[in-house]
Amino acid sequence: MDGLHTWVINLDKDEARLRRITQQLEPTGLAWTRMPAVLGRELPADQQQVLLDAGAYRRKHGKDPALGELGCYLSHLAVMRALLASPHQAALVLEDDALLTPALLPVLQGLMAQPRRWDMVKLSAVHSGTPQPVLALAPGHHLAVMLSRCTGSSAYVVNRRAAEAYVAALLPMTLPYDHVFDQGWTYRLKVRLVTPTPCVHDEQIATTITTGGHNRKFAWHRRLSAHRYRLGNELRRVLYGLHETLRERAAPLLRLDARTG
Numbered sequence: 065m066d067g068l069h070t071w072v073i074n075l076d077k078d079e080a081r082l083r084r085i086t087q088q089l090e091p092t093g094l095a096w097t098r099m100p101a102v103l104g105r106e107l108p109a110d111q112q113q114v115l116l117d118a119g120a121y122r123r124k125h126g127k128d129p130a131l132g133e134l135g136c137y138l139s140h141l142a143v144m145r146a147l148l149a150s151p152h153q154a155a156l157v158l159e160d161d162a163l164l165t166p167a168l169l170p171v172l173q174g175l176m177a178q179p180r181r182w183d184m185v186k187l188s189a190v191h192s193g194t195p196q197p198v199l200a201l202a203p204g205h206h207l208a209v210m211l212s213r214c215t216g217s218s219a220y221v222v223n224r225r226a227a228e229a230y231v232a233a234l235l236p237m238t239l240p241y242d243h244v245f246d247q248g249w250t251y252r253l254k255v256r257l258v259t260p261t262p263c264v265h266d267e268q269i270a271t272t273i274t275t276g277g278h279n280r281k282f283a284w285h286r287r288l289s290a291h292r293y294r295l296g297n298e299l300r301r302v303l304y305g306l307h308e309t310l311r312e313r314a315a316p317l318l319r320l321d322a323r324t325g
Contacts, residue, residue, distance in 0.1 A: 074099070123290065127282055157219070185222075190242075207257075
């Protein structure tokens with residue numbers, strides 16, 4: 065799989081997690097690099113104010129931002145910059161709590177064989193995403209367009225075009241990373257999902273990048289702006305998904321017409 069490199073996001077203190085993901089990656093033969101995760105609470109206050117739009121976050125998400133979320137956000141952007149500084153054409157991005165299945169390698173091979181069909185592809189999912197399959201990648205696995213919300217960022221593939229778009233447009237942070245990087249309509253990207261996913265987010269171990277802590281969610285009457293934002297966002301997601309699904313399914317017919325015309 066020439067052109068693909070793997071980055072693993074891992075906090076310096078999380079040595080056990082690093083050993084765990086290392087044990088999973090060794091049998092795959094994938095070349096990989098550890099990306100030290102950013103600790104948001106260690107950022108100077110003036111940097112926090114520049115990198116995080118706390119007001120927009122509260123309006124869109126209906127809760128107070130956590131510095132751990134900012135650290136997670138910046139860690140993923142660091143991978144995008146690393147990809148752009150490298151000779152590689154695409155990155156497999158893994159958080160250190162991802163669980164890899166044997167399907168990962170054939171799925172990656174399928175993706176790298178079809179580079180024009182995607183810019184960012186989710187390999188794990190917290191919600192289903194209502195996937196619409198458009199291309200067979202590997203036995204039992206398809207590239208799909210999402211029609212509904214599909215959060216999570218523990219495993220995905222991104223190409224240089226998407227990395228450039230993210231570096232240019234994702235700051236300041238106004239939402240958690242996994243709520244914003246899949247907005248293909250915003251960044252003019254082909255955002256896809258592999259169904260079923262070849263990686264799983266391990267719910268059995270607590271996250272250490274996006275700190276939990278106390279309940280930050282506002283009372284219902286303070287979340288009205290967040291509900292408005294989400295309603296509009298999900299409408300855009302559906303329209304984008306329908307457009308992309310129709311375009312993908314029409315493409316083979318257009319190619320056939322071109323050959324026979």
